[in-house]
Amino acid sequence: MDISDLLDNLNDKQREAVAAPPGPLLIIAGAGSGKTRVLAHRIAYLIRTGEVSPNNILAVTFTNKAAREMRERIENMLNMPVRQMWVGTFHGIAHRLLRAHWQDLGLPQTFQILDSDDQHRTIKRVLKSLELDEARWPPKQVQWWINGQKDEGRRPEYVEHHNAAYELQLVKIYTAYEEVCRRSGLVDFAELLLRAHELLLKNDDILKHYQRHFKHILVDEFQDTNTIQYAWVRLLAGDKNPVLAVGDDDQSIYGWRGAKIENIQRFSQDFPATTTIRLEQNYRSTGNILNAANALIDNNDGRLGKNLWTEGSDGELIKLYAAYNDLEEARYIISSIQSFIEKGTPRHEIAILYRSNAQSRVLEEALLRREIPYRVYGGMRFFERAEVKNALAYCRLVSNPNDDASFERIVNTPTRGIGDRSVQILRDHARQNDLSLWQAANDVLAKKMVTARAGNAIKGFIDIIGNIKLLSEDAELFEIVEHVLHHSTLLEHHKNDKSEKGQMRAENLEELVSAARQYENEEDELSMLDAFLAHAALEAGEGQAGEWESCVQLMTLHTAKGLEFDVVFLSGLEEGLFPHKMSMDEPGRLEEERRLCYVGMTRARQNLTLSYAEIRRLHGTEQYTQASRFIREIPADYVEEIRMNGSAPTAVTSTSYHAASQPEAQGFALGQRVAHQKFGEGIVTSCEGDGSHARVQVNFMDVGSKWLVIAYANLQLI
DNA sequence: GATTTGATGATTTTT
C-alpha cells in the first residue's frame, strides 16, 4: 500500500495531522495554513490505509461549496469515486437522517423544508392569527429569537422565561409557530438540526446504529458550530468514534448567529485523549501582511494562541490611504486597481472587501465609470427568486398538499379571484378544526360555506393542483415542472408582462425546467420531486450562473472567509462602520469585529491596501468619521501611508457635497468640537441656514446627534 | 387589481 504521495508534499505538522493514529484530534489551523488540504489528505489516508471504508466516514462542512470541494479533492487523490462517503453540510446530513427516519419522528413522508423567507412569512401569519401587532412584535426579531432558541436546542417548554411577560409571549408565538409547522409538515433549517439531534437522543437503537456506522467523523470550520451541532456530533461520536475537528478561533466571525467559539475549548475537555496540532506555517501571504495581521489579532484576549509565520519574503508594505470622503476613497481604490490590471494582475485576483453591503454602491459607480468589469457577491440566488419560489410552491403542494406556507403563497398567484376575504375564511376554518388550508378548502367547498363565486375560484385552484398531480404520475421531473408552469399559468402570466422584469422572470422559469432536467438524485429513499425540492431549499443555487469571466470581486468581509486573492482592498476602516457601532460596546462583539478584520487582511497574498474616508455619506447625511482603532493596532513598521495627491482636494470639494462647498456657519466648521451646557461635548457634523436661523447638527458623545439653532444653543468651541 | 403614496429604518449570512 503506497501512501507516500499522500504525505510527501506536506510539512511536519500537516503530516502529523494526516497520519495521526485514530483518536480525537483537534487541529488549530491558521489562515492559509493548508487546512482543507490536510482534511482531504487525512480522509484519503484513512481510506488508503484501510483504516476505514468510505461509507463509514462522516465529513461535515458548513457550506455546500466546501462539501463539494472536499469530495472532489478526495476523489482526485484516490482516483476513484467515493459516493458512499457521507460528505455534506450539517443541514444536508440532518435532512438525510430525517428522510430516512420520518416515521420515527412523526413527520409526513413528504415533509418540506422552510427556508428563511418561508419562515418569515409563516411567522407573520402566526402573529396575525394571534392578533399581535407587528410593530410590537417585529417578525424578523421573532424569527431571530425562535431560531436562537432552536440553535440552543430548546423547545418552547424549555425556554427560560422567568415569568416575564415579554418572554412568555414569545414562547406563545414559538408554540403556535411549531403547531403550524407540524400541521403543514414543514421543517425549517434550525428544526432540521434539532430533529436530527432528538432522533439520536430519543431512539437508542438508531443512535447505536449510526455510532456503529460512522467510524470516523470529521468537522470542518469547527469554530462555527453552534450548540446543537456540537451536541449532535458528540452524540454520534459516543465514546469510541474518533472525531477530527478543524478550526481557527481567530476566524470565528459568526458568533452573532449562534456559533460557539467555546466549542473548541470544550472539545478537549469532552474528549480527554485529544491530540492538538497547530498549523501555523502560512503559505498564502507575505511577511508584512502576516505580521500586521498577527499584531492586530494579538489585541484579543483569551485566544488559544497561535502565530502565523511564513518562509516567504516580507513583500511590499501594506498601504494605508486616508481619503477625504467616500467618493474619493472609491476613486483611489479604482485607479489603484486600474494600475494593477495594467501591470498584469488578472481582474478576478483583485478583491474589494467591506463591512456592510451598503458600501458597495460608491465602489460600483466608480468601477462603472472606468468600465472595469466587476462582480458583487451576495445578491439574490436562483432558487430564492420570487417567480421561482412560486413555481416551486406549486410543486410542493403537488407533493404535500398540506404545506400551508406554499398554499398561502400561490393560492391567488397569479390572481384568480381568491381574495383576502376568501383566504381568511379558509384560515379561520383551518384553525378552528385543526386542518391544513388545503383540507379546509375542500371542507369549505363541501359544506358550501362561501358564495358560489368564491367557491368556484377555490374549486379552480384545487383542480389545478389535482390536475398537475394527475399528469405528474410517472412523469419525468422536468415534465412535472413543465406541467406546473403551464397549468398554473405562471409562465403565461410573466410572458404577458412585456417589461424587462417580466421577460427576466419568464426566462428564470424556463431555466427552472432545465435545472430540473439536469438534476440528478443520489438519495433513493426520496421521490425525484421531493429530492429536487429539498435541493432547492438547502442549496439556493450559486449566484448569477456563468458570470465567471474575469471580474474584480466585491464582497463583504464575511463572504470573503475561505477565499484568497493576490490583491485585496479593505475599505471603510472607520470607527462606527468597522468596528460597526452596533458591535462596539460589548467587548466580546468588538473582538469578533477584530477577527473579521483579521480574516480580511489574511485574504491577501501579495498586496493589501487599507483605506478610510474622513467624511462618509451614510443614510443620507454625511458624517465625520475617525480612523478605525484597527488601523492603530497595526504597527507602523508594516505600513506605508499614501498621501492624497496634490490636485485631489480641489477636485473633490467642488460639487459632491454641499457641506463641503458651504463648510461653516458662523464659525462652526464641520468637525469642530463643541460643548453644550446640557448635552456635554460633541462634534459638529452638519450646518445649514444662515443668520438667526442657522443650525448645526452636533453629534454628542452622551446623547447622540441633535440639531441646534446656533442663536439659542450657546455652544462653546473647544 | 394595479398603481401611487407615505412611513420606516438601515450589520454581518448560510442552511
Add this chain to the structure above:
DNA sequence: TCATCAAATC
C-alpha cells in the same frame, strides 16, 4: 438617501 412595504387610492 434610498429601498422596501403596507395602506390608500384610482
